[in-house]
Amino acid sequence: MTNQRTKMLTLAAMMTAIIIVLGFFPGIPLGFIPVPIVIQNLGILLTIELLGPKYSFISICLFLLLALFGLPILSGGRGGFAVFMGPTGGYILGWFLAPLVLGTILHILNRHQDLSWWLELIVVIVAGVLFIDTIGSIWLAIQSHMPMSAALLSNITFLPGDIIKAGLSVFLARRLRKLPHLQGLI
Template structure:
């Protein structure tokens, strides 16, 4: 495969992942009521970007998505977009998404976790759930004046759904990797 065709293939993957994250935003967020941050499905696409594309291209995909949101396109769950979402109570969660592919991608490479479903799940939990929740809680507490302990307790509502998203993300991406390996083998 030539350099140009390899580059085109990578850019196509980046564009498809960005599109997938946008599509996940069509599912409306579920308001919780006691904190101003909804439960959304888009963070699953952010996790998948790091798993499938790795740190560099996953970062590019998520950056593209967030730049489109910053430009005012209503691509976040609930049709939100524009600069105001980056200073809203949920901004810590959204901004942390930028780093999720970097964390997941580098940890997967470092631990060669593609061989173990459990290790890959743990890595996605660390990068896609714990990291996001820590930054999200810190920002939520600062932005709203909510005590940090209360913000932390409130964010526990996200954990069951996030764990389901981790399991789906790892399962789907591992199947994609298997199918890609079979197709590459057949083409050789």
């Protein structure tokens, strides 16, 4: 039991590192809202799919704590408390909560059946992407003094890329779960 826990914590640390590496890619500013398009949320989704609710929560919390303490590991080399209170703070909060929502739903569904690729993708889009974008929109509306409808509509811009990232995370997670040394762990 302890050996498996050690392996899972090691995987959680590795996924934290992958999320950090994805932050090296700068965000793409949109201009009409103060939230850029980033690739780091691919790492968040992949972490949740691979590690489940408990260990993905540990991994993402570690990542967010490092960013909160000022390490420049968020997309574009940002970090610190001010980023958490800025326009992207809601998306960061969504990242924090997503392991509990998406991870739990995937865990429950996987216990009862072997999910098809399409069903897994739909769950990741709804319980991952749309959940994070909704939390982000709510915070964006409050923080930027923007009407809620405008904040929600602005997120439509993110959906094509987010759907591609969700599909990529499902594809990668399904491939990685088949690796012999990861079977039984994830």
